[in-house]
Amino acid sequence: MIATPHVDWFALAPTLSLLAASGLALMAAVLVPRPVRRGAGAFLACAGFVAAGIFAGFLDARSPHAAAIVRDGMWRDRWGALAQVILAGSGAIAVLVSYRERMRDEHIAEYYALLAAAGAGMVFFVQASNLMTLFLGLEWFSIALYVLTAIDIDLIGSLEAGLKYLVVGAVGSATLLFGSALVYGITGQLAFDRIAAAGHAHDAMLVVGLAMVIVGLMFKSSAAPFHMWTPDAYQGAPTPVTAFMSSATKIAALVATYRVLATAFPHDEHLWRYAIAAIACVSLAWGNIAALVQRNVKRILAYSSVSHAGFMLIAVAAANQLGARALLYYLIPYSAMSLGAFAVVAARERELAAPVTLQNLAGFGWERPFLGVSMWVFMLGMLGFPLTGGFIGKFYVFAAAYDHGFWWLIVAGVIATMISAYYYLGIVRAMYFRDSAELRLAPAGGSPPRDALLTLGVFLSLVVTVGSFFAVQPLIDVARSAGHALPF
Amino acid sequence: MHWLTTILIVLPVAGALLVAISPLTTYWLGSVAALVSLIEVGVWITCASKLDFGSSALQLDQRASWFSDLQVSWHVGQYRFSLWFVGMTVICMAACTIYGWWVGRARGRAYFALMLLLTGAIVGVFTAQDLLLFYAFFEAMLIPLYILIGVWGGAERLRATITFVVYTVVGSLLMLAAIIVFGLQQGTFDMTRMGTSSSTWLFLGFVVAFAIKSPLFPLHGWLPITYRESPAEVSAVLSGIVGKAGLYGLLRIAIPFFPEPVHDWRIVLLILGSISLVYGSLLAFRAPDFRGVVMYSSLAQAGLIVLGLFANNSLGFDGAVLQIVNHCFVSTALFLLAGMVERRTGTRGEFALVGGMARGRPALATLIMAVGIISLAVPLSTTFAGEFLILAGVFQQGWIWAVIGAGAIVLAAMYMLRAISAVLHQDVGPMVDDRATDLRLGELAIVVPLALCLVGLSAWPNLVSGRAHASTPTELVAR
Numbered sequence: 001m002i003a004t005p006h007v008d009w010f011a012l013a014p015t016l017s018l019l020a021a022s023g024l025a026l027m028a029a030v031l032v033p034r035p036v037r038r039g040a041g042a043f044l045a046c047a048g049f050v051a052a053g054i055f056a057g058f059l060d061a062r063s064p065h066a067a068a069i070v071r072d073g074m075w076r077d078r079w080g081a082l083a084q085v086i087l088a089g090s091g092a093i094a095v096l097v098s099y100r101e102r103m104r105d106e107h108i109a110e111y112y113a114l115l116a117a118a119g120a121g122m123v124f125f126v127q128a129s130n131l132m133t134l135f136l137g138l139e140w141f142s143i144a145l146y147v148l149t150a151i152d153i154d155l156i157g158s159l160e161a162g163l164k165y166l167v168v169g170a171v172g173s174a175t176l177l178f179g180s181a182l183v184y185g186i187t188g189q190l191a192f193d194r195i196a197a198a199g200h201a202h203d204a205m206l207v208v209g210l211a212m213v214i215v216g217l218m219f220k221s222s223a224a225p226f227h228m229w230t231p232d233a234y235q236g237a238p239t240p241v242t243a244f245m246s247s248a249t250k251i252a253a254l255v256a257t258y259r260v261l262a263t264a265f266p267h268d269e270h271l272w273r274y275a276i277a278a279i280a281c282v283s284l285a286w287g288n289i290a291a292l293v294q295r296n297v298k299r300i301l302a303y304s305s306v307s308h309a310g311f312m313l314i315a316v317a318a319a320n321q322l323g324a325r326a327l328l329y330y331l332i333p334y335s336a337m338s339l340g341a342f343a344v345v346a347a348r349e350r351e352l353a354a355p356v357t358l359q360n361l362a363g364f365g366w367e368r369p370f371l372g373v374s375m376w377v378f379m380l381g382m383l384g385f386p387l388t389g390g391f392i393g394k395f396y397v398f399a400a401a402y403d404h405g406f407w408w409l410i411v412a413g414v415i416a417t418m419i420s421a422y423y424y425l426g427i428v429r430a431m432y433f434r435d436s437a438e439l440r441l442a443p444a445g446g447s448p449p450r451d452a453l454l455t456l457g458v459f460l461s462l463v464v465t466v467g468s469f470f471a472v473q474p475l476i477d478v479a480r481s482a483g484h485a486l487p488f
Numbered sequence: 489m490h491w492l493t494t495i496l497i498v499l500p501v502a503g504a505l506l507v508a509i510s511p512l513t514t515y516w517l518g519s520v521a522a523l524v525s526l527i528e529v530g531v532w533i534t535c536a537s538k539l540d541f542g543s544s545a546l547q548l549d550q551r552a553s554w555f556s557d558l559q560v561s562w563h564v565g566q567y568r569f570s571l572w573f574v575g576m577t578v579i580c581m582a583a584c585t586i587y588g589w590w591v592g593r594a595r596g597r598a599y600f601a602l603m604l605l606l607t608g609a610i611v612g613v614f615t616a617q618d619l620l621l622f623y624a625f626f627e628a629m630l631i632p633l634y635i636l637i638g639v640w641g642g643a644e645r646l647r648a649t650i651t652f653v654v655y656t657v658v659g660s661l662l663m664l665a666a667i668i669v670f671g672l673q674q675g676t677f678d679m680t681r682m683g684t685s686s687s688t689w690l691f692l693g694f695v696v697a698f699a700i701k702s703p704l705f706p707l708h709g710w711l712p713i714t715y716r717e718s719p720a721e722v723s724a725v726l727s728g729i730v731g732k733a734g735l736y737g738l739l740r741i742a743i744p745f746f747p748e749p750v751h752d753w754r755i756v757l758l759i760l761g762s763i764s765l766v767y768g769s770l771l772a773f774r775a776p777d778f779r780g781v782v783m784y785s786s787l788a789q790a791g792l793i794v795l796g797l798f799a800n801n802s803l804g805f806d807g808a809v810l811q812i813v814n815h816c817f818v819s820t821a822l823f824l825l826a827g828m829v830e831r832r833t834g835t836r837g838e839f840a841l842v843g844g845m846a847r848g849r850p851a852l853a854t855l856i857m858a859v860g861i862i863s864l865a866v867p868l869s870t871t872f873a874g875e876f877l878i879l880a881g882v883f884q885q886g887w888i889w890a891v892i893g894a895g896a897i898v899l900a901a902m903y904m905l906r907a908i909s910a911v912l913h914q915d916v917g918p919m920v921d922d923r924a925t926d927l928r929l930g931e932l933a934i935v936v937p938l939a940l941c942l943v944g945l946s947a948w949p950n951l952v953s954g955r956a957h958a959s960t961p962t963e964l965v966a967r
Contacts, residue, residue, distance in 0.1 A: 414665045417661055429638060
C-alpha cells in the first residue's frame with residue numbers, strides 16, 4: 001500500500017481543467033468529423049482557458065494565506081493564482097487569434113490540444129514550490145511549445161524555428177537541471193523554503209547552482225544574453241503561437257523566477273539582485289539596439305520582447321514589495337499588448353500571404369482602421385506612453401528600482417525607452433505615413449478576410465491595454481496582495 | 489470639487505471619440521469638430537466667469553485618487569495664470585481645427601479626431617496638478633502631433649517626424665526619471681502638496697525637457713524641419729501652444745520647486761534665453777520664407793519669455809505670462825496666414841516666389857500687416873506691454889539682460905518688416921497669379937477673431953498681466 005499525499009484538488013483545478021481540455025481536444029482530433037474539428041478544438045481549448053481563469057480567480061480569492069500543498073510540491077498562494085489568471089487570459093486570446101490561421105486541417109485539433117497542454121504546464125509551473133516541480137513544469141510547457149513552433153510543417157521556416165528552439169531550449173533546461181542538482185547536493189533539500197532554511201548561503205557550490213538556475217530561467221524569459229532563440233523562433237512559428245509564446249512564456253518564466261529567487265535564495269539576495277540587474281541592462285541594450293535594424297515586424301516584436309524582459313527584470317532586481325507589485329502589474333498590459341500586436345501581424349499576414357515587413361505594412365492603418373488604431377495603441381503601450389497600461393507599468397518598475405536605490409537602473413531603462421521610440425513609432429510610420437498604392441500589393445484572395453474572432457481578440461487586448469491605465473487601483477490592489485505571498 | 493476643469497479636458501477627448509466612430513461624411517465630421525472646439529471655448533468662458541481673480545489659490549479644482557500606494561491622483565484645477573494658458577489654447581485650437589475644416593484636409597475622420605485629442609491633451613497639461621498626470625498629458629500631446637505631421641505634412645515629413653520625436657522623447661523621458669525620483673522623495677505626486685528640492689539633477693531633468701519643448705537654444709534643432717514640414721495649422725499649434733507647454737512647465741514646476749538650483753543656474757538660463765533671443769532674431773532676418781521668419785521669431789520669443797521667467801520677480805512673471813498669451817495669438821495667426829499665402833501661390837512661401845500680394849487683396853494685406861505690426865512690439869500694442877514688463881523685471885537681475893532684450897526688439901522690427909514687405913509689397917512674385925483671391929469669408933472668420941484678441945489685449949493688457957499677478961511661483965509650493 002502506497003501512502004498518497006493529500007491532494008488539494010481545488011488548488012490544482014486550473015491545471016486540471018487545461019489538461020482536461022487538452023485531452024478532450026485530442027479525442028476530438030479522432031472522433032469529431034473533419035468539418036467541425038477546427039471549431040471543436042478551438043472551443044475546447046478556449047473553454048479550458050476560461051475555466052482555468054475562473055478557477056484561478058476563485059483560488060486567488062480563497063488563498064489569503066500561502067500554504068504548501070501536495071507534499072510541499074506546490075504553493076497555493078495569490079502570487080501563483082494571479083499569474084494563472086493572466087496566463088489563462090493570454091491563452092484564451094491566443095485561441096481566438098489562432099482560429100482562422102491557415103494551417104493544415106488534419107492536425108488542427110492537435111494544435112489546440114498542444115496549446116491547452118502548454119497552458120497547463122505554465123499554470124502548473126507558476127505554482128511550483130520545489131526544484132522537481134519547477135523543472136517538471138518547465139519541460140512540460142516547453143515541449144508543447146517546441147511542437148507548436150514547428151507545427152506548420154509546410155513552412156520551412158517553422159521547422160527550422162522549432163529545431164532551433166528545441167536545441168537552445170534544451171540547453172536552458174539542462175542548465176536549470178544541473179543547477180538544481182548542485183543546489184540539492186549542497187543543501188539536501190528540494191523545497192524552496194527548506195533550501196533557504198538549510199542556510200548554506202555562501203557556499204560556492206550553492207552560488208554556482210543559483211547562477212545556473214537563474215540562467216536556465218532566463219532562457220525561458222528570453223532575456224539577453226540568453227535570448228538567441230527568440231527572434232528565430234518568433235519569426236518562424238505560426239504567428240498565433242508566437243503571440244502565445246511572447247506573452248504566456250514570459251509571464252510564467254518571470255513569475256517563477258521571482259518566486260524561486262525570493263523564497264529559495266533570500267540569503268544570497270545581494271548576489272542575485274546584481275546578477276538580475278546586469279541581465280536586465282544587457283537585455284535592454286541588446287533588445288532595443290537589435291530591434292532598430294530589423295525589417296521583419298515579427299523580429300522587431302521579438303527583440304522588443306527581449307527588451308521588455310529587461311524592464312520586468314528591473315522589478316525582480318529591486319526585490320521588494322513594490323517590485324513584486326510592479327512585475328505583476330506590468331505583466332497584465334504587457335501580455336495584452338504583445339498578444340494584440342502579434343494578432344494584428346497575423347491579420348496582415350493572412351491578407352498578404354507573406355511575411356509582414358515594415359515595407360508591406362504600408363497603408364494598413366488606413367485600410368483596416370480598427371486594427372491599425374489598435375496596433376498604434378499597442379506600440380505606444382510598449383513604448384510606455386500614457387493612455388496605456390505600459391506607461392504605468394514602466395512607472396512602477398522604475399519606482400521599485402528607485403525604492404531600492406537602484407537609480408542607475410532607471411537611467412538604463414529611460415535610455416532604452418528612448419531608443420525603442422524609433423522602432424515602435426517606425427511601425428506606426430509604416431502603417432500610416434506611406435501609401436500602399438505605391439507598393440502595388442496584391443491582397444491574397446481578394447478582399448481582406450473577415451475574421452470576427454481575431455478582431456475580438458484584438459479588441460480584448462485593447463481593452464486590457466487601455467483599461468489598465470485607468471483602472472490602476474484595483475489591479476494594483478490584487479497585485480499587492482499577491483506580492484505579499486512572497487517573503488520580503 | 490468642481491467639474492468644470494475636468495469637463496474642459498474630457499469634452500474634446502469625447503468629441504474625438506465621437507468623430508472617430510460617427511458615420512458622417514468628412515464635411516460633417518469637420519463641422520462636429522468645429523462645434524466641439526467652439527463649445528470648448530464656451531466652457532472656458534464659463535471657467536473665467538467663475539474664477540475668483542482675487543485669490544492666488546488653486547481654483548475650479550477636482551481631485552480623485554488614481555492609485556493610492558504611490559499617492560498619484562487625478563488632480564486638475566486652475567490658478568489665475570493657468571486660466572490664460574487654457575484660454576489661449578482653446579481659442580487657438582478652435583481656430584486651427586476650423587482652418588483644417590475650411591481647407592478640407594484629406595482623411596478627415598482621423599484628422600479631426602486627432603485635433604480634438606490634441607486639444608484635450610494640451611488643456612490637460614495646463615491644468616494638471618499631479619506630476620504624473622502632468623507627464624501623462626505632456627506625452628499625450630506627442631501622439632496626435634506625430635500623426636498630424638507624418639500624415640498631412642510636406643514632402644520631407646518622415647524626416648521631420650523622426651527629428652521631432654527624437655528630441656521630444658529624449659526630453660520627456662529625462663523628465664520622467666526626474667518626476668519619479670522627485671515624487672518618491674516627496675512621498676506624493678500631488679504638486680499642491682509637494683515641497684521644494686535642492687537637487688540640481690532633478691532640476692536639470694525638468695529644464696532640459698521644457699527647453700526642448702519651448703524651444704530654447706541649443707535644443708531647438710527639431711524646430712526648422714518640423715515647422716516647415718507640418719501643415720500650416722499644425723505649425724501654428726506647435727509654435728503657438730505646444731511650445732508654451734514647455735514655458736508653462738518652467739513656470740509651474742521648475743522654478744517653484746527648485747529655488748536653490750534656480751538661483752545657481754539662473755545666469756546660465758538667462759544666457760541661453762539671450763542667445764535664443766538674438767540668434768533667433770538673426771535667423772528670422774535671414775530666413776528665405778514666410779514660415780521661416782515666424783518659426784525663428786518664436787525661438788526668439790521663447791528666449792525673451794525665459795528672460796522674464798528667470799528674472800524671478802513678479803514683474804518678470806507677469807510679463808512672461810502676458811507675452812506667452814500674446815505670442816500664442818501672434819504665432820497662430822501668422823502661421824495660418826502663411827498657410828493661406830502658400831495655398832494661394834502653390835509655394836512654400838519662399839520670398840523669391842511670392843511678393844506684391846497686397847495689390848487687390850486688401851483683407852490679406854491688412855491682416856498680415858496688423859498682426860505683424862503687433863508682433864514686433866510697437867508701442868501701444870500688447871506685445872509692447874509684455875516685453876516692457878519682462879525687460880523691467882530682468883533689469884533687476886542686471887542691466888545687461890535688459891539691454892540685450894531691448895536690442896532684440898529692434899531686430900524683431902527688422903525681420904518682421906522684411907517679411908511683410910517681401911510678401912505684400914515689392915514686385916509681384918512669379919508664383920502670384922492675378923486670379924489668386926483675397927481672403928475668403930471663412931478664412932476671415934478664422935483669423936479676424938485672433939487679431940481681435942490681440943487688439944483687445946493691446947487696449948487692455950492688464951486683463952492678463954494684472955490678473956496673473958501674485959500667483960508667483962513661490963506661492964505654488966506647499967509649506
